[in-house]
Amino acid sequence: MLPLNLLLAALPLAAAQSLSDLILDTAPSSPRPYIIPHYANAHAVTIGQQLYRFPVTGPSSDYAFTLMSTNAPASSSLGVLPHIHQKHYENFFAFKGRFQLWAQKGDGAQEARLLTQGDYGSVPRNTTHTFQIVDPDTEMIGVISPGGFEDLFYTLGTNFSSATNTPYVPAASNSSSSPPAEVIASLQKFDVYAQLDFEPTRDLVNGSSSTESSWHAIDSTVTPLGEPAQPYFIANNYGPKYLNSRHGAYQIVQPLVTNAQSQDTNYTLSTIIMSRLHAGSADSWKGDGACAFEVLDGSVMIQIGKYPVARLESGDVAFVPKGTEYRYWSERSYAKVLYVSSGEGGLDRRLIEGGKSWAYPTFPTSWKKTEL
Ligand SMILES: *[C@@H]1O[C@H](CO)[C@@H](O)[C@H](O)[C@H]1NC(C)=O
Ligand SMILES: *[C@@H]1O[C@H](CO)[C@@H](O)[C@H](O)[C@H]1NC(C)=O
Ligand SMILES: *[C@@H]1O[C@H](CO)[C@@H](O)[C@H](O)[C@H]1NC(C)=O
Ligand SMILES: *[C@@H]1O[C@H](CO)[C@@H](O)[C@H](O)[C@H]1NC(C)=O
Ligand SMILES: *[C@@H]1O[C@H](CO)[C@@H](O)[C@H](O)[C@H]1NC(C)=O
Numbered sequence: 398m399l400p401l402n403l404l405l406a407a408l409p410l411a412a413a414q415s416l417s418d419l420i421l422d423t424a425p426s427s428p429r430p431y432i433i434p435h436y437a438n439a440h441a442v443t444i445g446q447q448l449y450r451f452p453v454t455g456p457s458s459d460y461a462f463t464l465m466s467t468n469a470p471a472s473s474s475l476g477v478l479p480h481i482h483q484k485h486y487e488n489f490f491a492f493k494g495r496f497q498l499w500a501q502k503g504d505g506a507q508e509a510r511l512l513t514q515g516d517y518g519s520v521p522r523n524t525t526h527t528f529q530i531v532d533p534d535t536e537m538i539g540v541i542s543p544g545g546f547e548d549l550f551y552t553l554g555t556n557f558s559s560a561t562n563t564p565y566v567p568a569a570s571n572s573s574s575s576p577p578a579e580v581i582a583s584l585q586k587f588d589v590y591a592q593l594d595f596e597p598t599r600d601l602v603n604g605s606s607s608t609e610s611s612w613h614a615i616d617s618t619v620t621p622l623g624e625p626a627q628p629y630f631i632a633n634n635y636g637p638k639y640l641n642s643r644h645g646a647y648q649i650v651q652p653l654v655t656n657a658q659s660q661d662t663n664y665t666l667s668t669i670i671m672s673r674l675h676a677g678s679a680d681s682w683k684g685d686g687a688c689a690f691e692v693l694d695g696s697v698m699i700q701i702g703k704y705p706v707a708r709l710e711s712g713d714v715a716f717v718p719k720g721t722e723y724r725y726w727s728e729r730s731y732a733k734v735l736y737v738s739s740g741e742g743g744l745d746r747r748l749i750e751g752g753k754s755w756a757y758p759t760f761p762t763s764w765k766k767t768e769l
Contacts, residue, residue, distance in 0.1 A: 452466070455544035481526075489538075490539075497509060497531060509597065522626070649758060652667045684719060689717070699715050
């Protein structure tokens, strides 16, 4: 038997990594850099008419977070019966189409919103919640921390893959997507606690159950993030904004969850808008936690570890393991991504700390590095 040092010497030098190694069809079983294109199979399962995909899983992120998407047609019934998670913080983001989301914490008021593209709903632990899809081509993005929650869907769902990568199956099925009450009631081992007494209100006016807080109202001021452990909703571009110009281009960060809200679930979630930047000017970043980017608008170039530069288009997801260097930029005039990061040192937090409060989801008309 060869001594270990000879064995290692016999290995070829690391071959140049290629894009085809980086771009995968399903999330890997342990953390490494990867990209999952929009509508890739990504461990897809169907539950009734809903099609779930899992670009970031527990195993692929070392259980930092799960990033999933749900595509479905409009439905006349709830997408799932009302329930609570005791250990998982769940985030709902409307990629396209519309869905209604209900949330209630303990004895607090029941809140409901109609979410359309770019709108966000925050469902901390122990919040009763449910949803209903109401547009023909709807896609919800779900971010759940910690990771691993997809096991529930693997158990409830039917494996799916398609040669055309259609968003969801165009079947005229009339079956409810929600598992029946007796099944929901048996899911506590997956951190699902049925709340079958919850009666979702249908009294929404202008997309909201609340007369106190505004929702897509033209005269509304900045919608603040919620108190820790309380559910809240932020309409697209109505939340707090920060402009950062320290890295060669403008970046506008809109936090959806900061470490103040996530507490010990230990993650941050934001959107980031970016102006054009030349490849050579993009700074290098490294996180103390895993992170992922999903393109919402435009396209984003990303270079992760030793892999070649890849272009991410709308709905594509890039995953960066903790401690891996990466660079990202937009070659075009405008791009927007959803960003999730494990831990307290996320890119979003660092851009906010290096930026200034800003009122618009657009950047200034000429380039000027901010002097702070
Ligand atoms: C479904 O897919 C998973 C991998 O995502 C696999 O482990 C499992 O065996 C599949 N189940 C069936 C019934 O094919
Ligand atoms: C959630 O509720 C369970 C059961 O009441 C409780 O044990 C747990 O501490 C709660 N979690 C949080 C974060 O409040
Ligand atoms: C769909 O299901 C509902 C409730 O089960 C039923 O009332 C309705 O008639 C069904 N529609 C069709 C087209 O089968
Ligand atoms: C609903 O929206 C319309 C149009 O913006 C506005 O005039 C009306 O006051 C809103 N209703 C409520 C209850 O906020
Ligand atoms: C938070 O996440 C970071 C990055 O994943 C990790 O290093 C740290 O141990 C976590 N802290 C807690 C309290 O879980």
